[in-house]
Amino acid sequence: xxxxxxxxxxxxxxxxxxxxxxxxxxxxxxxxxxxxxxxxxxxxxxxxxxxxxxxxxxxxxxxxxxxxxxxxxxxxxxxxxxxxxxxxxxxxxxxxxxxxxxxxxxxxxxxxxxxxxxxxxxxxxxxxxxxxxxxxxxxxxxxxxxxxxxxxxxxxxxxxxxxxxxxxxxxxxxxxxxxxxxxxxxxxxxxxxxxxxxxxxxxxxxxxxxxxxxxxxxxxxxxxxxxxxxxxxxxxxxxxxxxxxxxxxxxxxxxxxxxxxxxxxxxxxxxxxxxxxxxxxxxxxxxxxxxx
Amino acid sequence: xxxxxxxxxxxxxxxxxxxxxxxxxxxxxxxxxxxxxxxxxxxxxxxxxxxxxxxxxxxxxxxxxxxxxxxxxxxxxxxxxxxxxxxxxxxxxxxxxxxxxxxxxxxxxxxxxxxxxxxxxxxxxxxxxxxxxxxxxxxxxxxxxxxxxxxxxxxxxxxxxxxxxxxxxxxxxxxxxxxxxxxxxxxxxxxxxxxxxxxxxxxxxxxxxxxxxxxxxxxxxxxxxxxxxxxxxxxxxxxxxxxxxxxxxxxxxxxxxxxxxx
Numbered sequence: 001x002x003x004x005x006x007x008x009x010x011x012x013x014x015x016x017x018x019x020x021x022x023x024x025x026x027x028x029x030x031x032x033x034x035x036x037x038x039x040x041x042x043x044x045x046x047x048x049x050x051x052x053x054x055x056x057x058x059x060x061x062x063x064x065x066x067x068x069x070x071x072x073x074x075x076x077x078x079x080x081x082x083x084x085x086x087x088x089x090x091x092x093x094x095x096x097x098x099x100x101x102x103x104x105x106x107x108x109x110x111x112x113x114x115x116x117x118x119x120x121x122x123x124x125x126x127x128x129x130x131x132x133x134x135x136x137x138x139x140x141x142x143x144x145x146x147x148x149x150x151x152x153x154x155x156x157x158x159x160x161x162x163x164x165x166x167x168x169x170x171x172x173x174x175x176x177x178x179x180x181x182x183x184x185x186x187x188x189x190x191x192x193x194x195x196x197x198x199x200x201x202x203x204x205x206x207x208x209x210x211x212x213x214x215x216x217x218x219x220x221x222x223x224x225x226x227x228x229x230x231x232x233x234x235x236x237x238x239x240x241x242x243x244x245x246x247x248x249x250x251x252x253x254x255x256x257x258x259x260x261x262x263x264x265x266x267x268x269x270x271x272x273x274x275x276x277x278x279x280x281x282x283x284x285x286x287x288x289x290x291x292x
Numbered sequence: 293x294x295x296x297x298x299x300x301x302x303x304x305x306x307x308x309x310x311x312x313x314x315x316x317x318x319x320x321x322x323x324x325x326x327x328x329x330x331x332x333x334x335x336x337x338x339x340x341x342x343x344x345x346x347x348x349x350x351x352x353x354x355x356x357x358x359x360x361x362x363x364x365x366x367x368x369x370x371x372x373x374x375x376x377x378x379x380x381x382x383x384x385x386x387x388x389x390x391x392x393x394x395x396x397x398x399x400x401x402x403x404x405x406x407x408x409x410x411x412x413x414x415x416x417x418x419x420x421x422x423x424x425x426x427x428x429x430x431x432x433x434x435x436x437x438x439x440x441x442x443x444x445x446x447x448x449x450x451x452x453x454x455x456x457x458x459x460x461x462x463x464x465x466x467x468x469x470x471x472x473x474x475x476x477x478x479x480x481x482x483x484x485x486x487x488x489x490x491x492x493x494x495x496x497x498x499x500x501x502x503x504x505x506x507x508x509x510x511x512x513x514x515x516x517x518x519x520x521x522x523x524x525x526x527x528x529x530x531x532x533x534x535x536x537x538x539x540x541x542x543x544x545x546x547x548x549x550x551x552x553x554x
Binding site: 051054056079082083086087089092094095096097107108110111149163164167 | 465468469471472473474475476477478479493494497498501502
């Protein structure tokens with residue numbers, strides 16, 4: 001299911017005084033099973049881009065192909081798109097509406113051709129995937145019977161994500177999934193994304209959190225004022241921390257610490273963007289320091 | 293921004309835009325009274341001519357002025373038909389079953405349609421040239437006399453102002469939720485009526501929840517910044533009326549008087 005975005009431009013409020021150009025001639029390709037991060041200044045067109053990819057907006061120009069098929073062609077099966085591509089919006093907890101968690105998660109399954117037992121199994125799997133474990137082997141997790149509105153903020157978000165996972169999409173798009181999460185919630189979410197990725201799901205994640213994306217993404221796209229202005233591995237994107245700052249994406253704590261250590265002569269290579277690698281390097285340094 | 297509701301504010305710099313909101317509201321009421329009081333075709337002609345003049349002065353263009361009216365065409369046709377078919381009169385064009393088509397009924401219907409359409413254009417002109425906040429302020433001034441009989445005018449105006457201010461926020465929120473639910477497989481795009489009706493729940497429930505949450509948050513924020521019900525002395529903003537406000541009021545009064553005469 002590769003995604004191809006070809007020469008896409010998009011404007012809002014066409015032929016009015018409020019006309020804004022949100023995206024301009026964007027082209028890129030996402031391969032199966034990739035984890036791609038999307039970064040950029042507020043208002044650079046990130047949300048527009050992912051709405052276009054999910055078929056919620058129609059581009060003014062250009063084409064978006066998923067698995068070689070143009071999703072805006074008249075004959076394209078929109079229901080098929082909804083099944084293969086899941087999108088988790090910013091603050092997804094605001095979309096909960098059913099009386100129980102179970103029903104809410106099952107909402108995405110409503111139009112699927114599945115038996116009751118299969119649906120229940122999907123719901124159970126989705127809730128487990130976001131960390132609600134069942135006590136017994138057969139029954140659903142305890143949370144399934146509760147009202148989604150009675151949960152804490154973090155729980156609500158996980159239930160909302162489960163609601164998207166339940167449909168079993170092979171491509172997942174997250175819009176600012178880390179906004180407003182506490183540190184443990186953030187780590188839990190990132191582990192969930194990594195787990196889904198390792199199971200073969202293609203993941204696109206919009207975030208301002210450079211460290212999070214560096215730790216997990218294979219590739220990062222950077223948007224600036226509606227244009228795709230950089231594309232590459234985290235190491236390439238943050239090779240020059242000054243340039244990253246100029247693109248309003250910040251360099252990330254890890255990369256900045258690595259830069260400082262490099263300038264002090266403690267590191268041979270400053271291009272470290274992963275937290276775990278930096279931690280190992282520092283441990284090695286401490287050990288070496290103790291040795292002398 | 294395709295979801296801008298009918299009658300929403302358009303920025304501009306015409307005489308109508310620069311008029312004081314309170315005077316504009318008074319003028320609208322006078323004009324409306326004129327439209328309603330007129331009951332002859334010369335009267336309607338005069339009203340239509342004046343409306344056209346006001347529209348030209350507003351720089352809004354006929355499209356904006358007629359917004360909403362076009363959408364009501366079915367309603368207008370129905371009114372016309374009902375009046376033509378059921379008006380009690382002696383002179384009948386044609387009779388069939390319970391229907392009694394008459395020329396008098398047709399003209400009666402036409403009058404109703406003209407009045408409603410003109411009132412709508414008038415409302416459109418007011419809403420399109422006055423920012424919601426100015427309008428709320430004008431309402432407050434207008435309702436001021438009610439204070440004497442103990443109506444909490446300031447609070448009412450505050451509520452109105454807040455409600456108006458939140459319309460764009462809510463329409464944005466509704467749009468975001470609509471997208472989220474569509475992505476989860478809700479069928480808003482479906483043409484089947486039964487599916488359409490069912491798809492309303494996933495949209496309405498979250499929007500209402502968001503509205504309540506926002507109301508709570510706003511109330512808290514207002515309290516935290518020291519807002520409380522004003523009692524006793526009120527510092528009232530003075531309105532600075534200019535010549536164009538006076539001329540506007542004069543013209544509208546003249547129009548109202550002319551309509552009564554015609």
